[in-house]
Amino acid sequence: MKKRRTLKDPRGEAALFQRRSLVGFALIVLGLVALSGRFFYLQVERHDEFVTRSENNRVKPKVIPPARGLIYDRNGVLLADNVPAFRLEVVPEQVPDMQAMLRQIGAVVPLDEDDIATFRKQLKQSRRFESVPLKMHLSEDDIARFAINRWRFPGVDVVPYLTRHYPYGELFAHVIGYVGRIDADDLKRLDPDRYQGTSHVGRSGIERSYEDALHGTPGYALVEVNADGRTQRVLETHPPTPGKNLYLSIDVRLQKAATAAFEGRPGAAVAIDPRNGQVLAMVSVPSFDPNLFVNGISGADYKALTTAPDKPLYNRALRGVYPPGSTVKPFLALGGLEYGVRRPEDTVLSTGEFCLPGQSRCYRDDTRGGDGVVNMVRAIEKSTNTYFYKLALDLGIDRLSNWMGRFGFGQKTGIDLDGELSGVLPSREWKMANSRQPWYPGETIIAGIGQGYWAVTPLQLGHALSIVAGQGVPRAPRVVMATQDNVEAPRQMLANPPTGPSLVSNPKNLDVIKQGMEAVITGGTGAKQFIGFPLVVAGKSGTAERFSRTTSAYDTNKNNAYLASRHRAWFEAYTPADDPKIAAVALLEAGAWGAQDAGPIVRKVFEAWLATQGGAPVAPAPAQTGPAPSGSAQVEDLPAQAESEAIP
């Protein structure tokens, strides 16, 4: 190698370069000659053919947008429909004077400023030969007036399209969500080929999280156009593939009953089938009419919704976080058994107050004077705080938060809806990350009764409850139960396998908890709520405090309205107790007492569910006979956990 390190030879290099440039130039000329050869082939050899094609070139492909998938409830009741409507469309290249057209057309079809602003925005983003919608949802008068004046507006036409309609309006707004006009941000994110000719996209709820399945694939037609570009004749059609239909696991009747039970009071309820994680009802009160959003909500309507004091747009089931209060006690008791910190028969003396040694501040029981000597079952039945203060201390915060984390607290449940919040599971790590302070033992005590840093969504509590009701097996809640390629096709059940092994090592531990929760209904805090209900119910109430108390004194004010302003009322229950088929949670944002105020809501959900079970026969879903049921012949027994399989 050393030998080659000689001096550079400028003359030799220049000569070498000269040779190379000449060769390079020769190659380039060769390339250009080859290129002109190709042009010769096209322009001379095949000239006649292309002249003919160019003269006949009146054929354009025209995209046919797919119909959006429909959404049904579990029994085939239509919840989201496509209805025909008409809109005004403009092909920019065919409009001689856009400004004049926009000025004049206002006299024929009333346009507001929003319409024109949206149109101008879309005009900038589309090609000149692609049509741009100017006004959606024309009235019959609009169409008639435009038909008379159509000759004055070349390039403008009335075009039929399908628009989304939600027949149940408010009832499903927080579950199904709504679609909205595609805007500039959507255009960046969506595949332009798949969304050619589509004007709407899912904005929230199922419409958003299942957008991919609901949308479908566009087809096209080859159409002959005249010199103005207006369609003369359709030559051939390649139909679009419509979006998939979705079947929710929700039952309209349960949804209605749950909503009605709130009587307009703000709150949320979730009902889940613990055997498969299917959501049977999910409501957030108050709600709103999703149809308002489909063709662009007016400024006034939107302002009314955003400024309403009860925030109807706020999805309390998915995004509302509240202290869970006593509802966490059964889960915590199970942790005590699983970690071996408690035996079922271990007792605690409840005197009405529990004090840490060496601290002046004490923690109270709900009953003045306490509940006396209580074991685990009795402590759940009576919701004895002292028992759980001690249990939390004995577990310690690390074991407590580790155990409760396995029920899904402090994390998303994994439901098939976007936007759920994870709430707060109290732990050293969470506190250090959020307030940069160490953990204090007093905080463990109040964590034991679901107060302090705790924050859970109604969905999270429903998820945790369905784990207990479902023998400890965790499953992500599912709103969509099955899909369907088109109305005639069989339903494809969606699989929902467990997200992990059972939480309990010994089924007997679970039995203790369940016994406690049954006792709540038979003689405990929820004793008055299920009198006369034909099935055995197990449950737990929770009355969470919105503000921390300034004193440890008992409330002397027993006025309900006053208490409601300070409390969140929770109730969680499942039934039948020996073989749970439904687990429900209700939350009232302003309820005085968990059992007395939220309990009746759960009962009404259970009653509606019971009516669907044995009472009136359930209308069969279209084109769906159901599988050979494994146990009873009930519609609710559809095996959603089965692998995705076609049902003949």
Added chain:
Amino acid sequence: MIEALHARARRFLRRILTRPRIDLPLAAGLFLLACVGLVTLYSAGGGDLGLVGGQAARFVLGGALLLLISRIPPTVLRNWTPWLYAGSTALLVVVAILGEGRGADRWLDLKFMRFQPSELLKLTMPMMVAWYLHPRQLPPSWKDMAVVGALIAIPAVLIAKQPDLGTALLVAAAGAFALFLSGVAWWRIGLLLAAVGGMIPVGWHFMHQYQRDRVLTLLNPESDPLGNGWHIIQSQIAVGSGGVFGKGWMHGTQSRLEFLPEHTTDFIFAVFSEEFGLVGVCLLLALYAFIIGRCLWIAMEARDTYSRLLAGAIGMSFFVYVFVNGGMIAGMLPVVGVPLPFVSYGGTSAVSLLSGFGVLMSIHANRKMHD
């Protein structure tokens, strides 16, 4: 102090205007090409003078840059080269991290303007290769070739990942031409080409689906009548129906009826072919050949290795634009976003090309004096 600077700047500007150091044949060729471009654009844009005016303004801006750069001696350029190369590559990395753009992340937003750092590489890439080879023994050894390969590959891969295959191709070609002109032995070139050929299946694996679709569509345009297949078919109809003498300026029906997509940008050559026919195409290709030939002539006259390689590489990469764009509209090559230089409507490419020709002018002005 400020006075003095002011005076210096004024002297510099006056010298640019009164004694431009430009090569007249090359300048004449470029001017003619720009005129052809504006005339074609007027027709393709449907007689939109605003479009033509905007393009003309870019030519003026590019021309000013050309004059300015032509005053910078090649030795100064050579000293700046590593910094310019490193800077433009760094910008590519920045774009990769926080770039914004519709679908393809290739833009950098500078608040007052947005630009594609990949455009810079079209110039800094051949500069860097020429700078590296300048002090070395030529023809280059395997080791030097490997270094040059890495210098080419890093930015080219970054650009291809944006994804902008067209620009990546142009940038890599500019670097490869500099290496070719340095006199790499033919058998080594053969080996390299064979290796590149062997890499094609691997490259296919790393391509985006839409890029694969474009290649497949070329083989069977009817399979995709809404997307690129439509482009290819309509473009060939436009070219073929032009015949020998064309339909005449402003008489192309394909673009008039909007059958031809992107007819002011990537597919403008099809409009040109339809309206001016085979005769027009051959004359236009001849004009391109003349410009490239003149670039190589300037390169042969250049004073040192750096100038020679740089001038030659800029000239030869000009050919890639023409060939890839022409091949695309004639249905020989897949649809790649490469514009037809000085004819396609669009900002950055005209400006960056004219800057490149500024470098050529500077090399010409500092050429080797004949004995």
